[in-house]
Every structure is written in C-alpha cells, then in structure tokens.
Amino acid sequence: MAADVQMPAPVCLIENKKGELMVNQKSLEILSSITKPVVVVAIVGLYRTGKSYLMNKLAGKKSGFSLGSTVQSHTKGIWMWCVPHPKKPNHTLVLLDTEGLGDVEKGDNKNDTWIFALAVLLSSTFVYNSMGTINQQAMDQLHYVTELTDRIKSKSTPNTDDVENSAEFVSFFPEFVWTVRDFTLELEINGKPITPDEYLEISLMPKKGKPEEVKMYNLPRLCIRQFFPKKKCFIFDRPAHRKKLSQLEKLHDSELEPEFVEQVESFCSYIFQHSNVKTLQGGITVNGPRLENLVLTYVQAITSGDMPCMENAVLALAQIENTAAVQRALTYYEEMMNKRVQFPTETLRELLNIHAICEKEAIEVFIKDSFKDVDQKFQKELASQLETKRDGFCRRNQDESAKRCRALIQDIFNPLEEAVKDGTFSKPGGYGLFLQKTKELKQKYYQQPGKGLQAEKTLQEYLMSKEDTADAILQADQSLSAKEKDIEVERVKAQAAEDAKKQLEELQKKTEEMMKQKEKSHQEHVKQLTEKMEAERKQLIAEQERALALKLQEQEQLLRAGFRNEAEQFEKQIKSLEKRMSESKSGGCIIL
Known part of the structure; x- marks a missing residue:
C-alpha cells in the first residue's frame, strides 16, 4: 500500500463474534503500512441512531460504513476506514465506527462496555451519538462511562487506587464530542439563546440532594467531567421526512433539510480542524504501526480476562519500538562507517575520530525513535553493540592494512629473494651487499602510501622470517672475521629487541586511545540521554499541569454552581496529580 493509504471501503478492525472480540488481520496489515501520524475519530452510541452516516461524511463519501434501513443493527464490532486527512497534509484520518450499544439481538450486552472502552482507548476524538435531547434517559444510556474505572487501568502498579487511577485518565483520554440527533427543542434558557456547548455544560451539571438519592443522576455527569479533557456538543435537526430516512445515504444534499446539511458541515469542519493526532503519555505521536500494536495489546488483555492498562500498552509498544530503534541505529552506524572510512587508515586515531x-x-x-527506555536497557544494549562493531571495524582496519602491507612486501622484496636464490650474495663482501640492498628496499617500502597501522609490524614479521637467510649469508661471507660475525649477530639481536620494545609501546598507545574513546562514547551516551530525559520530564510536567488545570477548572465550575460535595470529589484527584507533578519536577540521576 502506498504511503497515502487508499481504502475504497471500511474493513472490520475488531470482530465481535458471539461475544468474543478478535482482531482482523487484514486491518492490521493496513495499519502497519501507515507511517504518517494518525488522527483517530471513534463514534459510539445506541444502535440505529445514525452513527455511520456521520462517519461516511467524515470520510467524504455518501456510503461506506453500513447504515442499514431497518431496526436491525448493522455494524458488528469496530470497523475502520483510513483516508488521507482532508485538512492536515502528511496525516491519516482513521475513522472507527462501533456496533450499536444496547442491541436487543445480542441478548447479552456485557461486551458493550468493552466496545465503549476500546473506542475511548484508541481514539483521539471520541464521539457519543444520541437521539432527541440530553436528558436523564440519554445519560442512563451513557452508563458505560461510569464503568471505565472498573475496566481500564492507567498505571500498572498494584497499589494504584481508584482515585489515582481516574486522576490519570484526563491525561490519556480523547476529546469528548456529544452529537444529538433529531433535536427538536429550542436552544434557550429562561428565554435567552444558548450555544450547543453551553447546553452540554448545563446538562452535565449534577443535581443537589442527598448522596444516596442523587448518586445515579450525578455519577455519569461527574465521570464525563473528570475523565475527558475537552468537551464539545453538536445538535442536528431531523435530516428529512421520516419516510425518506431509510434511504438517507442515497439522498443528495438538496433533498435534505438545509439546517441539517449545514449542521453536518459544521461538525465535519470542526473534526477536521480541531481533532488532534493520537498521542501517548510523553507526547509520543501515534502512527499506523503504533496504533496496530495498541489494538493488539488492548484486545489481548480483554480476551485474557485482564484489564487493559494504558501504561502497560505504552511499555509493550516501547519494547517493540526500542528494539527496532537499536537496529536502525546500528544499521546507520555500519552504513556511515563503510561510507566514510577509507581502509586502511594511517592511524588508529583517524579511525576512532570517524567512529x-x-x-x-x-x-x-x-x-x-526510542521512548520509555526503562533503566536505559535498550541504550545500554546499543552502547554494547556499538562497541562490538567498533572493535570489528578496528580488526578490519588491521586486516586490510596487513593485507596491503604483505602485498607491498612481496612486490618490493621479491627481487631480493630472487637474488638470494641466484647466489648473488654468496661471495666475499656478500653480507654487506645484502644489508645494503635490504636497507634500500625497506626505504622504498616506507615511502609507499596507504599501508596503515600494520606497516611496521608486518615488515618486522617478514624480516624475522628471513633471519635464517641473513645469518647464512653472514656465516658464508669469508671477508668477515669470526669476531666481526659475532658482533653482527649481537647487533641484530639488539635491533630485534629494540623493534619489540617499539611494538609494545605502540600497542600500549593503541590501548590508551581505545580507553579514551570508550570514555568519550560513555559521555556521549550520557549527554544525549540526559537531554532526552530532560525533554521527556518537561513534557510529562506539561501534561500533568494541563490535567491539573482541567481538574481545577471543573472543580471551580462546580463550586460556583454551589455543588460543594461534588467539588470535593475532585480534591483527592487534584492532590494525587500535585504529588506526581512534584515527583516529576524533582527528577532523578542517570546511570548508564
């Protein structure tokens, strides 16, 4: 599939068969091909309330998601349609249409809550679609929101209480958009017109009274206030005459009520302009493969009887992404080293500088590319692998040098070896002639460029292999006395010892350079890790500050309206967020 995903029609993302949720493989393949950031819009609501019509409009199509024309629910599970984002270049709009909640044909509605929870977990904008007005019946139908704390965990730590858990939701949860269909009332209070957003705000106000008497009334309202960071409302007139509603997807805009057409256009425009990219804690942008892994992680948790945990999902995603990030970094290192190093280098320092x-x-x-690298496990692995690869390039550099030097020696000293075979030096004064010729050829060898690190060592190894030949020529030279021969033997031994000392010093120097480089590598890892952790800490504090501001805002609105008891419910969550923010600001040390 091309980078700009082209889906002619929706596909099932999560199947719901006999109450069992299963991920559809074809949809995962589509997600895995989307490298661009995704804006995920999910819609939920009672069955046969026109959810699919709105999603088709967002997709820019008249049909796609099944509308149906009877009281039977058409959408089963969660269906997905990925289209290029109409207003955000290089982004993909992922539309999720869910099966209708409360479908009488299912009989057992226990997994309605899971469908609702998955829509919340996967989306960046969550649309709740209802009919008529925002009244108590509509709120009762939204009871799924009150069960989220029993279905979703924000933190993996076992000692996390409900207050701490739900306090975190506002950091993770999507924007909440309530769409009210077939709205017939006048939008006014005490004779004054109000906006749909004000209508929603008024509708979400709790009721005063004894806690046991108003609990069921207030609970869904307080949950929406507590969990969702941003709330928006759209109302829609009836689209057409009742007899035409069954053919809605076939009707042209000219056949629909003008107010409805305008309202749908306003809804779509808002979603396109204001729906954010799906992100995870820490400001991690979600693309297709990351959304794919979130789907798998959450559905696996549900089917195994566990509670989906947002933190665990991020950590599971981090495990996959960080493994891939290590491999990408190593591949990059190898490609750049092969491109930049001209083997063999003249010095070890030259190679280490490029390294x-x-x-x-x-x-x-x-x-x-990495995130949530707990205890720097993956960065430590990268450091170890880079050190191994550096050592491999050092060995290759030495091997290339030795290979080059051996070829040079064979070419340069071949005439000397032929002369030895021909007996050129088997005569009085032959040893002096042999030494002179050897000296000339060594000089010629030293003048050759591109020999690399092994130049001296390879030459000495060669000369040592010819010591018996040199000694034979020395002993055969009748122009030298026995004493002169002994002196020459001692001179050769002293030269060999000097050469060995020189090689040992070079080895020590190389070892020192490697140790210095290792320390520099460590410092580079610490430097970049420190910068990343500081950026992540600032991002986390910013998220916590936003969450705290939203909680304080909701609390203040309740206090202004005289709901002191309800406002106090926010106090524990506010204190929990303040505590976490304090911990984030204190930071911590880095150990690598």
Missing part, C-alpha cells in the same frame, strides 16, 4: 562521529549520529537515531 566518534558515526556513533554520535547513531545515538541520535536511537534517541529520536
């Missing part, structure tokens, strides 16, 4: 640049860039690749 330092490539390593820094590879760490940047990892840092950019």
